[in-house]
Amino acid sequence: MNQTQIEFRNVSFRYADDQPWVLKDVSFTIRSDQSVAIIGHNGSGKSTIAKLINGLLFPDEGEIIVHGTSVNENTIWDVRKKVGMVFQNPDNQFVGTTVRDDVAFGLENRGIERIDMIQRIDSSLAAVRMKDYLLHEPHRLSGGQKQRVAIAGVLAIRPDVIILDEATAMLDPKGRQEILTTVNEVKQNHPLNLITITHDLNEIISADRVIVMNDGEVWLETKPRDLFTKEEALQSIGLDVPFSAKLANELKRLNIELERTPLDQKELLDALWTYHLKT
Amino acid sequence: MASSLIIGQYVPSQSMIHRLDPRTKMIIIFLFVVFVFFANNFMSYGWLTLFAAFTALSTKIRLRYIAKGLTPVWFLIVFTFFLHLFVTHEGDILFRIIGFPIYSGAIAQGIQISIRFFLLILFTSMLTLTTTPIEITDAIETLLNPLKRFRFPVHELALMMSISLRFIPTLMQEAEKISKAQASRGVDFKTGPIKDRIQAVVPLLVPLFVSAFKRAEELAMAMEARGYQGGEGRTKLRALAIERIDWYAFIIFTFVLTGLFILRQ
Amino acid sequence: MDISFKNVSHTYQPNSPFEYTALNDLSFSIDRGSYVAIVGHTGSGKSTLIQHLNGLLKPTSGQVKMGDFTLAPDEKTSNIKMLRKQVGIVFQYPEHQLFEETIEKDIAFGPKNFGATDDEIQERIPKVMQAVQLSEDLLDRSPFDLSGGQMRRVAIAGVLAMNPRVLVLDEPTAGLDPKGQKEMMDMFYSLHESEDLTTILVTHSMEDALEYADHVIILENGKKFMEGNPEDIFVQKEKLQQVQLDIPEKIAFLKAFEERFSRDMPYVHSDMKQLAKTIQSVVKGDEIDG
Numbered sequence: 146m147n148q149t150q151i152e153f154r155n156v157s158f159r160y161a162d163d164q165p166w167v168l169k170d171v172s173f174t175i176r177s178d179q180s181v182a183i184i185g186h187n188g189s190g191k192s193t194i195a196k197l198i199n200g201l202l203f204p205d206e207g208e209i210i211v212h213g214t215s216v217n218e219n220t221i222w223d224v225r226k227k228v229g230m231v232f233q234n235p236d237n238q239f240v241g242t243t244v245r246d247d248v249a250f251g252l253e254n255r256g257i258e259r260i261d262m263i264q265r266i267d268s269s270l271a272a273v274r275m276k277d278y279l280l281h282e283p284h285r286l287s288g289g290q291k292q293r294v295a296i297a298g299v300l301a302i303r304p305d306v307i308i309l310d311e312a313t314a315m316l317d318p319k320g321r322q323e324i325l326t327t328v329n330e331v332k333q334n335h336p337l338n339l340i341t342i343t344h345d346l347n348e349i350i351s352a353d354r355v356i357v358m359n360d361g362e363v364w365l366e367t368k369p370r371d372l373f374t375k376e377e378a379l380q381s382i383g384l385d386v387p388f389s390a391k392l393a394n395e396l397k398r399l400n401i402e403l404e405r406t407p408l409d410q411k412e413l414l415d416a417l418w419t420y421h422l423k424t
Numbered sequence: 425m426a427s428s429l430i431i432g433q434y435v436p437s438q439s440m441i442h443r444l445d446p447r448t449k450m451i452i453i454f455l456f457v458v459f460v461f462f463a464n465n466f467m468s469y470g471w472l473t474l475f476a477a478f479t480a481l482s483t484k485i486r487l488r489y490i491a492k493g494l495t496p497v498w499f500l501i502v503f504t505f506f507l508h509l510f511v512t513h514e515g516d517i518l519f520r521i522i523g524f525p526i527y528s529g530a531i532a533q534g535i536q537i538s539i540r541f542f543l544l545i546l547f548t549s550m551l552t553l554t555t556t557p558i559e560i561t562d563a564i565e566t567l568l569n570p571l572k573r574f575r576f577p578v579h580e581l582a583l584m585m586s587i588s589l590r591f592i593p594t595l596m597q598e599a600e601k602i603s604k605a606q607a608s609r610g611v612d613f614k615t616g617p618i619k620d621r622i623q624a625v626v627p628l629l630v631p632l633f634v635s636a637f638k639r640a641e642e643l644a645m646a647m648e649a650r651g652y653q654g655g656e657g658r659t660k661l662r663a664l665a666i667e668r669i670d671w672y673a674f675i676i677f678t679f680v681l682t683g684l685f686i687l688r689q
Numbered sequence: 690m691d692i693s694f695k696n697v698s699h700t701y702q703p704n705s706p707f708e709y710t711a712l713n714d715l716s717f718s719i720d721r722g723s724y725v726a727i728v729g730h731t732g733s734g735k736s737t738l739i740q741h742l743n744g745l746l747k748p749t750s751g752q753v754k755m756g757d758f759t760l761a762p763d764e765k766t767s768n769i770k771m772l773r774k775q776v777g778i779v780f781q782y783p784e785h786q787l788f789e790e791t792i793e794k795d796i797a798f799g800p801k802n803f804g805a806t807d808d809e810i811q812e813r814i815p816k817v818m819q820a821v822q823l824s825e826d827l828l829d830r831s832p833f834d835l836s837g838g839q840m841r842r843v844a845i846a847g848v849l850a851m852n853p854r855v856l857v858l859d860e861p862t863a864g865l866d867p868k869g870q871k872e873m874m875d876m877f878y879s880l881h882e883s884e885d886l887t888t889i890l891v892t893h894s895m896e897d898a899l900e901y902a903d904h905v906i907i908l909e910n911g912k913k914f915m916e917g918n919p920e921d922i923f924v925q926k927e928k929l930q931q932v933q934l935d936i937p938e939k940i941a942f943l944k945a946f947e948e949r950f951s952r953d954m955p956y957v958h959s960d961m962k963q964l965a966k967t968i969q970s971v972v973k974g975d976e977i978d979g
Contacts, residue, residue, distance in 0.1 A: 630788035
């Protein structure tokens, strides 16, 4: 089998026949060794992609292949074993009455033995640094903590693919930072295919590849660094670039050409320093 | 955050009573409720009160807090006492209140019935004070398990109960938020004629239902994404186990019951 | 209206195991017509604070003055409805408060409760629709048919239609995409200017606080941690870090730049273009300040 893990072949989708298309003829492939960000303004169809990948919705046209399996009514339970998802609203995916019960939920559904379950709950909560909250109830947790529990719930079932579907959109900056740190740590310790769906350009910096959605179509597929040079085009579709890229683009207009578009402030400073030494 | 419902609300602690298996607690409380009616003199009532006091102290919850939880029923207890005072005509007439004769038996009866009432409420509230709702759900699920044979949907019922428990605080917070938003738009929930106050509920209920449906939809989707396909082939993390401490509880309770039957007339 | 908090504390569920002090001896004052940002972590007391602004909550000790209205523990505040009419609060995710069949009715709901006549309401509706940049063609539609961003605008229009003198904004851009966020903040700023409002913005975004506010109050654990001009507050990196708050990106960059280039780079309110020019002159080695 080839490396290609997730493939969209000319996928179109709408919620009903009399409604506008949410996705129009979308095709792309996501390789298993890459982490990919899917971005777009609200309503661009980016979250629909996530739901199609694990069979919560089915395409009206085209085909979706996950790990060599075509997603349809008969294969969804196999696909869902491979794909773990974290949704946007921290409250509406927390099923258990305590942290421990919530992480257990996915394991119980898969008929995992109790002994194994306890061990997996411990290790996945440790991975998201929530082990001290084992018996906490959801309404006593912050949004960021709830989302970390949701990530632990996904890790516990050991999927090949993790989709974060705007998992930080409803969090405060502290919660958002918690999730980004958690995800980076998890990525280092578990080999997995990460798909981040977001409209926050700061979150795509560590992605290998970015798929930009606009009005239900793939607008661009590129690398984060290349994307950040397209400030005006991005703004025209409701997105923006991070501060350092913005400043770099502005400097470019003043004929200060840096060797590459910076992803963060540190890169920008380094590039400016190099430039300074050269002049 | 500011919910003011504290009557019988679970108070976390590591006391012996908290650690008992919820089934043990439910069975003992059930038997207690039955056997309270066997007490028939001051000795036997005193004995049971002693036991109830011992249990209440063992919960390690501040007594003042337990008493506060009982406030709404004090009135009923006092009312019961006076009712018996006036309607019971046994023993000697002790004195008269505004012409009504008060019998010695009436005072005894009134006190005993009030104590009985008080014990019933105190003891049952001890269950909710020391047991999380989810433990109660688990206990109900296991105690009902035999009914599965008759196709009774025990798993679904338990799941429904646990999801409701999970979302009650969330929806209460939400209701509070919405009612504050509407109050800021000039809705008056507290004063005015009844008709207006009923109408004031519409701007609260509509958004609450809209949000509850949205939550339900998203929750169903999340549960499906997490592999939920019904009760078939599911394992369970929560396992209730009767341990040594539960046996001690049963032994102590048997001792209490034996005492009761020795002391009663 | 002028606003002042004098030693305000608020304790939820006093004398119960769930007792919790959300505001602790808080004092500050806000002048009429200013734009104040209230910054702090979740749980720092921000949402308790704003509920004191229109009398949804009363202090458990201390005193709140909103213009001529006084909120104090044992006093019964007269005519709280008049206070609520003048203080419009846009709560977080305000779209959750929509309930009427049509957008028009929902916008009219607040003013009607506060006794505005039908004529007055009909006059205000087009104005507020324009203010939130929604087409009047939508008025007959159900608010639940709209996109999330549009629903939020309708909810905001409903608050504006009350003609408030003070506008309180609780995280008004939460969940919006970058373009939506910018439009929303710009909209509130122009309303602040054109309607001569006193605006109180509760936010996590240091960038927004720096960009729009002329006064900042930083809360931590129900207490006032810092207060002052945004330019003075946000340069105090070490102090802000004590409470795990970041400084705005622009100032963070200037500080890092200062260190690397051993140059003083004081923060001045400027746009990207001007900032780029300043940077240009330094990296190219031109002397700027002689």
